[in-house]
Amino acid sequence: LHKGGILYPRESETRQIQSLDGLWNFVVMNNSNPVLGFKQHWHKKSLRELDLDVQLMPVPSSYNDITTDWQIRDHVGLVWYERTFFVPKFWSEIGRVWLRFESVSYAAQVWINGQQVMIHEIGHLPFLAEITAYLRYGLENRITVSCDNTLLPDTVPQGYVKELQNGRLQQTYTFDFYNYAGIDRPVKLYTTPKTYIDDITVITLEATPTNALLQYNVSVIGDYNVTCRVTLVDKNKNVVTGQLHSPDFFGSLRVENPKLWWPYLMNPEPGYLYSLEVELLDSYGDLVDKYIQPVGIRTLTWTNKQLLINSKPVYLHGFGRHEDSDIRGKGLDLPLIIRDHNLIKWIGANAYRTSHYPYAEEIMDLADQMGIMIIDECPSVNTEIFSNSMLVKHQSSLTQLIQRDKNRPAVIIWSAANEPRTQYPAAKEYFRQIIQHIKNLDTTRPTTIVEAQGSGTTQASEFVDIVSFNRYNAWYSNEGNLDLVIENVVNEATSWNTVYNKPVIMQEYGGDTMAGLHFLPNFIWSEEYQVGLLSRHFQAFDFLKIQGFFIGEFIWNFADFKTAQDYKRVGGNKKGIFTRNRQPKSSAHLLRKRYWYLAKEY
Ligand code: GCB
Known part of the structure; x- marks a missing residue:
């Protein structure tokens, strides 16, 4: 490596x-x-x-x-x-x-x-x-x-x-x-150049409407006699502040009346990015190397009840997603990713999880620019054997992910895994070490593990900052019975909070839906059923939100996606709010009403 x-x-x-x-x-x-x-x-x-x-x-x-x-x-x-x-x-x-x-x-x-x-x-x-x-x-x-x-x-x-x-x-x-x-x-x-900027780290230490403090660290390889000049430039290319350095390449910058990075719909100008122009100069003052690093000024803090951006509590509403589309599979496709983010804007989502692996850097750039909050997930999904060699590779995947995404303002939570088999005793020490590893690399963001286990059976969620759970009420359990959804969701979310005294996010819920299949009264796989399932969940979320510890709702999934061949799946997983071709199902219109209504609360 x-x-x-x-x-x-x-x-x-x-x-x-x-x-x-x-x-x-x-x-x-x-x-x-x-x-x-x-x-x-x-x-x-x-x-x-x-x-x-x-x-x-x-x-x-x-x-x-x-x-x-x-x-x-x-x-x-x-x-x-x-x-x-x-x-x-x-x-x-x-x-x-x-x-x-x-x-x-x-x-x-x-x-x-x-x-x-x-x-x-x-x-x-x-x-x-x-x-x-x-x-x-x-x-x-x-x-x-x-x-x-x-x-x-x-x-x-x-x-x-x-x-x-x-x-x-x-x-x-x-x-x-x-x-x-x-x-x-x-x-x-x-x-x-031969002497070059190898790495840059920028962290916001303070951010208020009148004052911000940035800390930066530039690592240089080659001739250490160069001087490093950092200049913070706003969107209109006006110089805001700067500093000249030698021989150390770290320091801090004060920004007066900063334009803070805000999530989509929390501010008229979400996703505001400055540029940190990093230049290496030789002894004549001539340019040796230059790298322009986008910077969003925002702080992230969390308590046992809330997640706060720039000291303001946020409520996350969005999706689990996949990189997936017809023909190209997971291949990066620019028309597709712009379409996806236009749909995200249209529907009023402010967040998504990069389920179940890191997404392309071009996608992460869009999230930074639009103010979409990202739960950044490493490629560990459904781990069931907790060996030492597994631990080493899992940690390596996190090292690589954090190295790649550490400067991204959009990234607000590190997700260490999706649905690991945390009921096994071996999961305890394993995830203690996984979460410790993340903390060793980045203390500025909270951690989570997305659980399929319940609060009483998991061995892992005691280590995280934010508890996440997936649950398919009225789908994988009680299929066809929407009348149990509200009570079950409220009870489960409450029990997670009671056991761990941490903020709680529902990371997945939903049901497969064939676009164009209609049944009145509703019946599973129909568009009516998905609408019914969503609206029951919304009632549960509204109740949970006012309890003070419930900080996010994520539908599974943004769009239909391909799966392995399986008799449970007709041409893939159909839990999308949009079809694989990125057209809305009936549920998308309902979701849009809810997400815009949630956004108005800011
Ligand atoms: C889950 C998984 C997700 C699946 C989903 C489903 O719990 O986290 O990857 O796609 O269920 O639809 O079965």
Whole structure:
């Protein structure tokens, strides 16, 4: 794993970016001899020169739903990607060249011109390496990637591989979303000077309407004789304040009458971002490196009853979501993510959880800019074996996530896991260490574990700051019986608070709904039933809200999404308020009324 910063690539006076997105060559490894590619050194040749079935595969995209072949869709194991590219000759003189993958699911090995430059495991997280010495400048270069989607008892998330009677491998897992794989987010080359800004951390220490205090830390690699200049610039590019530094690269900035970062609908100008321009200067005052870091000025505090932004209590209303859409699977798709955030605005949500893994950085940027509060979840879902190797990898996924998202004002809670089997005694020590690990890395945000267990059976929620639970009243229990919802939700949320004396969020509730299926009186799977189920929950939430400890409601799910093949699922999980094609079901109109009504309370 690369040590140091993992800053999102941004162009500046001193940095250039070249995208490697596009059509790559793609080969599915035959499982009768899965290591053949390594043995034959495929990374040293062009896949097209070998006698292989080479196809074109778009990057970024999951590969599963691109072809017409079910064996590719359901493939377990390795696939290979490759393409060629040129880098300009003058790049050999400007310092360093970096290669950054925003995510490969699940595990990747990367070669440049036949030489290995990176190995990375765990999907949905970026990884990078300096490849200056491996490139041919002004000439053609080849990049080769092997990608393995296998999930095992010590991967994050856990899975199992079983061999069918005919020898074919089948991946099984206990979560329901489809295990999409491939190079699913952008791939970039970028340059930095030899002496460069490796990492930046910015924390708001104080934020009132008249005064704010920011603390920053810049880590520099290379020649330490440089001076560091930081300048805070507002949206209109006016300089607000700044500082010149040497030899230390940390300090604090006072901002008078700051424009604070507020959540959507809590302020006429939500998601206000400043830019922290960080510059390295040589002894003549000439620019060596520059990186522009977006900064939202906001504090986050919490008590045993509330979560407060800029000292104001917030009530979260939003969704659990997925990165999922037709054909591209979990592949980053700009039209889709803008559509999604337009729908989020339309419906008046102020928050969502990145269930059940970190989302693309482009999505996180939108949340920062719009003031959408994010419960940032690491890729641990349904963990049931609490081994030591699992703990180490789970902690690594959190280290990588926090390193990536630490500066994001939108991120207000770290979610350590979704529905781990916390009833097992081994879960106790495991989650004590997981939560401690988060606290060692970031004390400015509260933690949660999203529980499927009850308050009486879990071994884990004593360690968190905010209690989260999922419950499918009138769906997985009492299906068809809406009359028990209000009482059950009120009782369960109350008991979580009674046992732990912490704020409580309902992170999932809902029911599968076929768009266009209507029944009066309501009947499960119909749009009427989803509307009825939601409105019962709203009554429970209204009661809970005035008790003072209940701080959020999240519907499962924003949109319908693909699952593994299962007789319970007709073409996927249909608990969406929107269809997979991002059109509203009847419930969306009801939800819109509620979320706008909640927003008016501010
Ligand atoms: C859950 C899971 C979520 C599933 C959902 C369902 O409890 O957290 O990932 O999609 O139930 O619809 O079954």
